């Protein structure tokens with residue numbers, strides 16, 4: 001593992017992001033979406049990223065979890081400078097260390113719910129029967145254990161989202177990154193998801209980042225980062241007064 005320091009990274013940081021700029025090409029013009037983000041995500045904390053639509057939240061967390069290259073800047077995840085890895089090394093790093101919950105659930109339509117939730121374990125070579133059993137433990141905790149043998153299309157949107165959450169947590173990744181994990185859920189399902197995220201993803205050697213607009217769960221954050229037009233404008237334990 002590469003552990004050389006990049007600009008002032010705390011060695012214990014779960015994520016150290018320095019000078020993150022991201023641009024997208026739009027026709028003849030280049031749009032700068034992130035304007036030089038510097039931040040450390042601490043282990044043992046539930047960190048929220050909030051901000052208006054288009055402020056760059058999804059772009060930032062995608063860069064932090066190794067699925068979108070920054071135009072400039074560096075990201076260390078648990079000491080590994082992820083964008084210096086080869087493509088294969090990066091895929092393997094993500095597989096072992098990171099769980100994602102994105103707004104598109106991307107379930108595999110032709111395999112049942114338990115197999116979908118078990119995908120990260122199967123990809124790591126865990127035998128199918130064991131992988132399914134481990135996935136079922138999480139599906140039970142999310143109150144959809146009784147759907148394990150169904151195909152994704154037989155589930156409601158909120159149930160499919162919970163399958164995606166089980167899939168993100170099943171391999172007990174050190175970093176969990178979630179984009180609106182409770183948006184499609186009623187209040188009690190949303191609380192259950194948050195309880196599970198805390199149980200699995202928040203530990204002294206783990207970290208969890210959540211993008212959310214859901215004010216029902218704001219009180220559960222340890223830290224809230226506010227993005228405005230691709231810049232951090234607030235970083236504290238509570239929401240700023242003007243949100």
Ligand SMILES: Nc1ncnc2c1ncn2[C@@H]1O[C@H](COP(=O)(O)OP(=O)(O)OP(=O)(O)O)[C@@H](O)[C@H]1O
Nearest residue numbers: 024025026033051052053054055056057058059060
């Ligand atoms: N692949 C892309 N190509 C061009 N522009 C993009 C691309 N991805 C994002 N953008 C632009 O970058 C800006 C930030 O997008 P992003 O999805 O990060 O915002 P967000 O804060 O997550 O928004 P929301 O809350 O609506 O999901 C937007 O203006 C968006 O149109």
